[in-house]
Amino acid sequence: MNNSVISIDLAKNSFQICALNSHHKVIFNKKVTRKKLISELQQLSPAPIIMEACYSANPWGRKLQELGFDVKLIPPYQVKPFLVGNKNDHNDAVAIAEASLRPKARFVPVKTLEQQDVQSLQRIRERLVKSRIALINQLRGLLSEYGIVVEKLPQKLKTKIPLILEDDSLSLTTIARQFIQSLFQEWNFLDDRIKETEESSDNFVKNNDDYQRLMNIPGIGPVTATALIASIGDPHHFKNGRHMAAWIGLTPSQYASGDTNKLGGITKRGNRTLRRLLIHGARSLMNWSHKKNDKLSHWINALCQRMHACKAIVAIANKLARIAWAVLAKREYYNPTIA
Structure with a gap:
């Protein structure tokens, strides 16, 4: 059985494999479990393997490339126009295969482990920065409820927090001072974590x-x-x-x-x-x-x-x-x- 292209609709535990022949007709389209995916692919005649560039595409791409398969990832927005009928794994697999055969189809390279590491660190940093911004906004809002207004710059606020906590003339209760102190400590912790992720990321690329x-x-x-x-x-x-x-x-x-x-x-x-x-x-x-x-x-x-x-x-x-x-x-x- 000669295959023109093999597409895989990825999921967590089950995968849909679709193969098209040289006339772009569906030869088979079936569901396989996670454990049987590799063995099923090894039984097929050689052909490019196409997957959507989405969840788990990169690790599967690397694994299949190590086994000698020609793997290509296609952006989801290029697949959507080829979906016929209801959205399900069967139709998704056919759409992925048909989209990959278009002359102007563009593919995404499979990321290396090093690229994956750096990108993961970037995502962790992004989440930490968002958490820090949310914390600063909350801290600023809580202080304003006690009549304390600080300049907009985060660094100005950070330098003033210790002074605010030590100022007995301010109308801050013991509980208020406790949660301000707690938020300030959390802020310092987030600063340290952001610095750590940046240093880890820099270590990957500083000699690049x-x-x-x-x-x-x-x-x-x-x-x-x-x-x-x-x-x-x-x-x-x-x-x-x-x-x-x-x-x-x-x-x-x-x-x-x-x-x-x-x-x-x-x-x-x-x-x-x-x-x-x-x-x-x-x-x-x-x-x-x-x-x-x-x-x-x-x-x-x-x-x-x-x-x-x-x-x-x-x-x-x-x-x-x-x-x-x-x-x-x-x-x-x-x-x-x-x-």
């Missing part, structure tokens, strides 16, 4: 040549450089910088029909964390560009004069993504004279 090159790009710091390395892997998966910017979701959505051609907001596809980090870097560049005299800053200043600040920030983030691709693909350091 690509990391050093990315760090030379304005608007890209340690966290963004690490996220780029963890998410992108081989830059040659993308034809050019525009394709990488589109993959991150930093290009406009398009609606075209007949003589109508409209560009909307950005697609917001791809890695949300990476997109957010590039947006933050772009905002920082825009805020300081008027004090600089390099080519990129001149371009940013001209951009800000002809469009709204929010649009300009997204355009700068798109530019950063393209520069990052060029630096990674050409293995050259950032050159400010040709930015």
